[in-house]
Amino acid sequence: MDPLNAFLIVSAGLFSVGVFGVLTRRNAVAILMSIELMLNAANLNLIAFARFGDPTVLAGQVFAIFVLTVAAAEAAVGLAIVLCVYRNIRHINVDDLHILKW
Amino acid sequence: MDGEEQSVVVELIIALVKIALVVAVIMVLVPFLVWGERKYVADVQVRIGPNRVGPFGLLQSLADGIKLMFKEDILPGHVDRVLYFLAPIVMMIPALCVMAVIPFGNQITLFGHTTRLVVTDLPVGILYVLALTSLGVYGVVLAGWASNNKYSLLGGLRSSAQMVSYELPMGLAIVAALMISSAKGGEMSLVSIVEAQKDGFWNWNFLWWGIGFLPFLMYWICGIAETNRAPFDLPEAETELVAGYHTEYSGMKFALFFLAEYANMLNVGAIATTLFCGGWHSPIPIEILPKSMGLLKALGPVFWFSVKVGFFIWAYYHLRATLPRLRYDRLMGFAWKGLVPLALVNILIVATIITLGYREKPVPPSTSQRPASQAVGMAGQPGPGGF
Amino acid sequence: MGQLSWPFIILLLLTIISAVVVVAERNIVRAAVSLGLSFLGVAGLYLLLHAPFLAGAQVLIYVGAITILILFAIMMTAQRLMRPPRRALETWILSGAVATALFGTLAYVIINTRWHEVDRAAQARPDVDYVPVLADSLLQTYLFPFEVASVLLLVALVGAIILAKEERID
Numbered sequence: 001m002d003p004l005n006a007f008l009i010v011s012a013g014l015f016s017v018g019v020f021g022v023l024t025r026r027n028a029v030a031i032l033m034s035i036e037l038m039l040n041a042a043n044l045n046l047i048a049f050a051r052f053g054d055p056t057v058l059a060g061q062v063f064a065i066f067v068l069t070v071a072a073a074e075a076a077v078g079l080a081i082v083l084c085v086y087r088n089i090r091h092i093n094v095d096d097l098h099i100l101k102w
Numbered sequence: 103m104d105g106e107e108q109s110v111v112v113e114l115i116i117a118l119v120k121i122a123l124v125v126a127v128i129m130v131l132v133p134f135l136v137w138g139e140r141k142y143v144a145d146v147q148v149r150i151g152p153n154r155v156g157p158f159g160l161l162q163s164l165a166d167g168i169k170l171m172f173k174e175d176i177l178p179g180h181v182d183r184v185l186y187f188l189a190p191i192v193m194m195i196p197a198l199c200v201m202a203v204i205p206f207g208n209q210i211t212l213f214g215h216t217t218r219l220v221v222t223d224l225p226v227g228i229l230y231v232l233a234l235t236s237l238g239v240y241g242v243v244l245a246g247w248a249s250n251n252k253y254s255l256l257g258g259l260r261s262s263a264q265m266v267s268y269e270l271p272m273g274l275a276i277v278a279a280l281m282i283s284s285a286k287g288g289e290m291s292l293v294s295i296v297e298a299q300k301d302g303f304w305n306w307n308f309l310w311w312g313i314g315f316l317p318f319l320m321y322w323i324c325g326i327a328e329t330n331r332a333p334f335d336l337p338e339a340e341t342e343l344v345a346g347y348h349t350e351y352s353g354m355k356f357a358l359f360f361l362a363e364y365a366n367m368l369n370v371g372a373i374a375t376t377l378f379c380g381g382w383h384s385p386i387p388i389e390i391l392p393k394s395m396g397l398l399k400a401l402g403p404v405f406w407f408s409v410k411v412g413f414f415i416w417a418y419y420h421l422r423a424t425l426p427r428l429r430y431d432r433l434m435g436f437a438w439k440g441l442v443p444l445a446l447v448n449i450l451i452v453a454t455i456i457t458l459g460y461r462e463k464p465v466p467p468s469t470s471q472r473p474a475s476q477a478v479g480m481a482g483q484p485g486p487g488g489f
Numbered sequence: 490m491g492q493l494s495w496p497f498i499i500l501l502l503l504t505i506i507s508a509v510v511v512v513a514e515r516n517i518v519r520a521a522v523s524l525g526l527s528f529l530g531v532a533g534l535y536l537l538l539h540a541p542f543l544a545g546a547q548v549l550i551y552v553g554a555i556t557i558l559i560l561f562a563i564m565m566t567a568q569r570l571m572r573p574p575r576r577a578l579e580t581w582i583l584s585g586a587v588a589t590a591l592f593g594t595l596a597y598v599i600i601n602t603r604w605h606e607v608d609r610a611a612q613a614r615p616d617v618d619y620v621p622v623l624a625d626s627l628l629q630t631y632l633f634p635f636e637v638a639s640v641l642l643l644v645a646l647v648g649a650i651i652l653a654k655e656e657r658i659d
Contacts, residue, residue, distance in 0.1 A: 005599055007534065010501050012595035014508055014531075016588040021512030023584035029562055030517055033524050036555060037508050040531050043547075051538040052604075058623050061543055062631050068550050069638045073645030075555045079562040080652035086566040087655070184519065225620060229545030236553025240525065243560050247518050255564065262561050266554060290620055 007048035015041035028082045028092040032075065039071045120221045124201050132364040133163035139419050146423035173353035178249070181350060185248035190351070190358035193241025196234040197365035203227040204372045205293045207382050207403040219382075219404065220293060227292040228280060231373060232273055235328060238366060239265040241359070242330070242347050249350035257346030260336050260430065265328055267437040272324035274445035278317035278452050279377045282310045285456045296381030303385040308378040311455055316448045318378040320441055322417075325370035327437070329363060332422035336430055371414030375407060382407040497537055504530030517563055525556040542623055 014037055021034025043064045050060025086092050089099070137152060137160060144151025152159030177183065207219030224230050239262055246258015280290065286305070288298030299306050308318035327334040336346075348359050375381060382403035428436070507527040514520040528551040535544035627635055 002604075004604055006497065007538065008599045009596050010504065010534065012592055012599060013505050014527075015595070016592035017505065017508040017512055019591055020584050020588035023587060024512065024580055027517055029559060029566070030512075030520060033511055033521065033559060036524065036551070036559075037511060037527065040528065040551070043543075044531055044534060047535055047538050047540050047543055051540070058626050059631075061540055061623060062626050064540075064543055065546065065627065066634060066638055068546055069642060072550055072555060073641055075558055076645050076649040077652065079558055080649040082562055083565060083653045092566050182516070182518070185522065188522070224541065226541045226545050229542065229549065233545045233548035233553060236549050236557075239553070239557055240522075243557065243564075244518075244522065247560075247564065259561070259564055262557055262564075266557055266561075269553070 004048060004052040008045060011041045011044040011048065014038075014044065026093050026095050028085065028094050028097075029079070031094065032078050032082070035078075036071065036075065039067060039074075043067050116217050117221065120217075120219075121202070124221060125198060128198065128201065128365050128368060129361070131368070132361055133167055134160070135364050135367070135415060136163040136166075136360075138415075139422070142416075142419040143423045146420075167357065170353055170357040175353045175355070178350050180250045182248040182250065185244045186350075187355075189241050189245035189248055190355045190362070191241075192244060193238065193362040194358050194365070196237040197362045197369060200231055200234045200369045201365075201372070203230055203292050204369075204376055205296050205381055206372070206407045218293065223291050223293045225289070225291050228276060228290050228295070228377075231292075232269075232276065235272075235369070236265075236269055238328070238362075241362065245351065245359070246347040249347070251350055254347050254349050257349075261330060261347060264330075264334065264336060264433060264437075267434055268324045268327035268334075268441075271320055271437060271441035271445045272328065274442070274449060275317040275320040275324065276377065278445070278449050279307055279314075279321070281449070281452050281456060282307050282314055282317075283377075285310075292376050292381075296376055296383065299380040300383050302383075303380065306378065306380040306383075313448070313451055313455070314378065316444070317452075318374070320445055320448070321377065322370075322374055322414075324437075324441065325374060326418070326421065327433075329366040329370055331363075331367065331418055333425040333427050334433060335427060336433060367415060367418055368411065371411040371418075372407075374414055375410040379410050496533070500530050500533040500537065503527070504534065518560065521556060521560050521563060524559070525552050528552045528556065539619075542620055 018034045018036075018038035018041060021037065022031055025031050025034060046060040046064045046067070048060075050058055050064075053060065082092055085097065089097075140162070141151045141159070152162035155161040155165045177186070202221040203224055205218065205220035205223070209216055209218050242261040242265070243258045246254045246256075246261070249255070280288075280295075283289075283295045283298050286298040286307075288295045295307075303309070306314075308314045330336075348356055351359060384402065384406045504527050507523040507530065510523040511520050511527060514523060528547060532544040532547040532552070535541075535547055
């Protein structure tokens with residue numbers, strides 16, 4: 001198998017697992033964890049293309065660094081929101097988070 | 103082809119010997135470090151300390167170790183079995199792995215093979231160190247959670263917050279050290295950082311323009327906090343939390359926590375030595391010192407390295423003997439309101455000095471030219487299809 | 490698949506299996522630890538892709554900071570006595586179907602795409618100046634995004650503090 005394809009398929013698998021997690025988990029923290037998995041899959045793609053694309057340009061890796069930054073910010077804010085929710089209604093089950101509906 | 107294969111085998115043997123040597127030295131050293139600490143603290147507190155087992159109580163820690171090893175391995179009924187078992191291991195592995203990139207001596211030639219006294223010289227060495235140090239917190243957090251005990255949980259919570267907070271100024275202090283080092287021609291690999299500090303103690307990074315002292319001190323403070331040692335030993339504050347995260351641990355698992363703590367102390371000392379105090383270089387240039395043959399020539403650097411690390415270990419003891427434990431909010435406030443802004447300002451100052459034209463001679467070509475397979479730091483299989 | 494080397498296969502298994510554990514394990518602390526393992530596997534894959542700096546950053550940020558943050562949040566919102574109710578079987582089947590279909594589509598597209606052929610010889614270049622090249626592109630070519638990213642981090646820092654701060658009513 002072509003090495004690039006191998007990495008891309010691993011990345012696709014990781015992304016699908018993340019999608020499955022987002023769909024099935026109901027704990028807000030677990031959903032965040034699944035989202036992190038999907039971000040990792042995207043990063044793996046970027047770095048694989050940086051390796052097997054034009055070797056003189058490291059744009060893929062640079063972009064992956066930005067994704068890392070965004071992921072860190074996202075995790076911090078996301079978990080702060082989770083804490084905030086927990087403080088107000090004492091649970092973080094997203095199925096029961098429907099107070100904004102009415 | 104035969105000769106090439108043979109040299110690969112020889113390289114492998116050398117690497118294995120170096121790994122075994124480093125691990126063995128840590129394992130043998132730890133009991134004596136514990137003994138030294140107990141003796142020193144006892145001395146400060148006008149006690150005698152361990153004095154029954156062996157001369158001066160030297161074998162006390164060995165006896166303790168044997169006792170721990172033969173104790174019954176108790177598994178409390180209320181713990182999360184998998185994580186309870188995993189935590190001490192997770193604590194130990196990064197502590198040992200960090201040692202792999204620390205250069206503890208110059209090149210030596212033995213049986214016709216020249217080798218550096220470092221297990222592996224990664225081009226991103228300092229990042230490797232930072233990454234592995236950040237893994238150490240897992241052991242504490244998992245132990246605290248798995249024990250299913252409020253004291254352990256509080257200890258785990260405290261430590262996760264503390265270690266993550268102190269990692270930040272630690273990283274910033276290391277950034278300043280890297281900038282200083284790069285102004286002298288060093289790179290991210292620890293060997294090149296040491297090389298950049300040669301020719302006498304006035305070239306060591308912590309004396310750089312009178313400002314290098316600041317990151318050095320900050321690194322040292324954060325190192326103490328990262329290893330959970332007094333006065334930052336909040337995760338196991340015994341007056342508040344029984345024994346913190348390892349309350350429920352006994353026998354060999356407890357011994358692993360203990361080993362990891364002392365291995366981490368050695369790591370922090372070794373990295374402080376490497377980044378700021380010239381690594382294995384002697385305080386006065388080696389040319390002035392008398393030269394002798396092969397092994398002796400290499401022992402000089404190893405000796406200086408040990409002396410410097412020993413100084414940091416002594417500083418650990420002395421701080422523990424003389425300082426009271428911080429209150430928790432003070433501890434966090436110190437990291438976020440004190441160290442982080444200071445580290446940022448420090449980086450600004452260092453950058454200003456470098457931009458204003460401070461440059462020294464470039465790095466010698468021996469360290470900057472490295473074959474690709476070694477540079478990536480894995481079993482080298484170059485070529486696109488061969489990964 | 491004969492070309493794939495054993496480090497790749499080991500890392501692949503580590504990454505995917507621990508990712509599956511993340512989404513399937515009901516004990517959320519174990520799931521978080523598994524998430525850390527999965528990130529470590531991805532870092533290993535970065536090493537295979539000749540990106541040691543990214544591998545280090547991955548371990549430092551994802552494994553050492555984000556996962557620890559997640560563990561911290563789990564402990565702050567501990568609900569260990571009330572285990573979550575098992576999800577309805579339909580949800581599992583439906584989500585599994587969606588995820589499998591997604592994977593199938595992606596894999597089909599990946600395998601059937603002719604990627605632009607690049608100079609294979611140039612890829613085997615020595616990585617001697619790897620970190621300096623990365624630094625140059627980060628601080629010269631992509632300087633503006635870099636600065637924006639730093640502003641983003643600052644905003645996230647302030648935002649997280651304001652969100653998580655307890656409002657005291659004295």
